[in-house]
Amino acid sequence: QVQLxxxxxxxxxxxxxxxxxxxxxxxxxxxxxxxxxRQAPGKQRELVAVIIRGGRTNYADSVKGRFTISRDTAKNxxxxxxxxxxxxxxxxxxxxxxxxxxxxVWNQRDMEYGGKGTLVTVSS
Numbered sequence: 167q168v169q170l171x172x173x174x175x176x177x178x179x180x181x182x183x184x185x186x187x188x189x190x191x192x193x194x195x196x197x198x199x200x201x202x203x204r205q206a207p208g209k210q211r212e213l214v215a216v217i218i219r220g221g222r223t224n225y226a227d228s229v230k231g232r233f234t235i236s237r238d239t240a241k242n243x244x245x246x247x248x249x250x251x252x253x254x255x256x257x258x259x260x261x262x263x264x265x266x267x268x269x270x271v272w273n274q275r276d277m278e279y280g281g282k283g284t285l286v287t288v289s290s
Contacts, residue, residue, distance in 0.1 A: 175284030188261030204257035
C-alpha cells in the first residue's frame with residue numbers, strides 16, 4: 167500500500183500562485199508515476215498533471231503553461247506549482263500515484279493510489 171498526504175492548498179486571488187506538495191510513504195518502491203487530479207463542485211474529476219520516472223510530464227490542456235509538476239525522489243515528494251490561477255481552477259486537488267510508467271494508461275483508468283485532497287479556492 168501507498169499513502170499520500172497533500173498540503174499547500176488555500177485561498178488565493180485571481181492571478182496568484184500556490185504550490186501543492188504531496189509526500190508518499192509505504193510501498194513507494196512500487197511507484198513509477200505520480201500526478202494530480204482535481205474535482206470542482208458539480209464537475210467530473212480531471213487529471214491535471216502527471217510525471218513519470220525519468221521526468222517526462224504531461225498536462226491537461228486547461229493548465230498547460232500555468233502549472234508545473236515536479237518530483238523530488240529523495241524526499242518521496244511531488245509538487246504542483248500553480249501560477250496565473252483562475253476562478254475555474256477552484257477545486258479539491260488530489261495527489262495520485264501508480265506503478266505504471268506509460269502516459270496512455272491513464273486515458274483508460276485512474277491512478278491506483280490517491281490522497282484525501284486539499285482545497286484550492288481562487289477568488290475574484
